[in-house]
Amino acid sequence: MLPLAWYAxxxxxxxxxxxxxxLVHGDRAxxxxxxxAYLGPEDLASHAxxxxxxxxxxxxxxxxxxYVYLCYGVHEMFNIVARRKAEAGAVLVRAVAPLAGLPDDARVGRGPGKLTRALGLSRAQHGRTLDRDELFVAAHTRVRARDVVCSARVGVDYAGPWAARPLRFTIAGHPAVSGKRP
DNA sequence: GTTCCGATGCTT
DNA sequence: AGCATCGGAACG
Incomplete structure (x- = not known):
């Protein structure tokens, strides 16, 4: 389990x-x-x-x-508060690959609304510290730098110059990454 | 294959 | 009024 200081x-x-x-929730992972990444109040794409x-x-x-909130009245979005000295900050988890307790189908965790449904996450988990058996993050697979792709965040076109900032991180070519297939 | 649109409820 | 989405319908 990653300690709370890991997020600081x-x-x-x-x-x-x-x-x-x-990402582990109960018997699902x-x-x-x-x-x-959503930065502080200066980030015009951030809720902050x-x-x-x-x-x-x-x-x-x-x-x-x-940090869990409802989007478009339909989808629960799961974020983790993370920052060093900035005033505010959070990471939106947008996709997971099935690891345990889920159908072995990349589509079930592909997209921020899909993964919360798959893992059973909702606003009931809002504000929980990620240091309990019920809900936590653990180191699992090491990802090489060359396998990480940075790109603009999804659905934030309104954010002016911040819309283009490369603050989205994906594992290159992974079948559970959201969006169109390459 | 692509684009468009409704659902649905909470936020500013 | 608009939104850190999704899935299905409509279209070419």
Whole structure:
């Protein structure tokens, strides 16, 4: 299990480091293959851009805590608070490959809304520290630097200059990465 | 194959 | 009003 201090680094560094790690919820688990870093209030794509609100408050608190919210009224999104000294920061987990307790089908964890459904994550897990048997992240597979692709984040075109920043991290060519097939 | 659109509810 | 999405319908 990764200790809470592991998340107390720059948000983009944590986003990259989460690739290949196992996200475990109860008896279900997936290997993280896609993440996005959302920086502090200056990041116009981040929920933190409006400052601290009722929804995003945990982003401003201690690292290693889950931030779960409902998107488009339909999908639960699972984030992990991660930052060093910035005012706020979180990593959106966008895709996992089945590891345990899931159908052996890359599609079930492909996309941020799909993975939360597959792993049974919802706002019930919001604000939980990731240091309990029930919900945690563990080191699993080492991912080589040349197997990591950085690109622009998905669905943030409104964010002006921040939309193009390479803050999305994927394992190159992995079948569970969201989006179109290459 | 691509593009378009409705569902659905919470946030500012 | 708009959104850190998804799946199905419509179209070529």
């Amino acid at each position: 680094r720059e948000t983009d560094v944590v986003a990259r480091a989460l690739l290949g790690c196992a 997936g290997i993280i293959v896609e993440t996005e 851009r409006f400052g601290r609100t009722a929804r995003n408050a945990v982003m401003f608190d201690a690292p290693g805590v889950s």
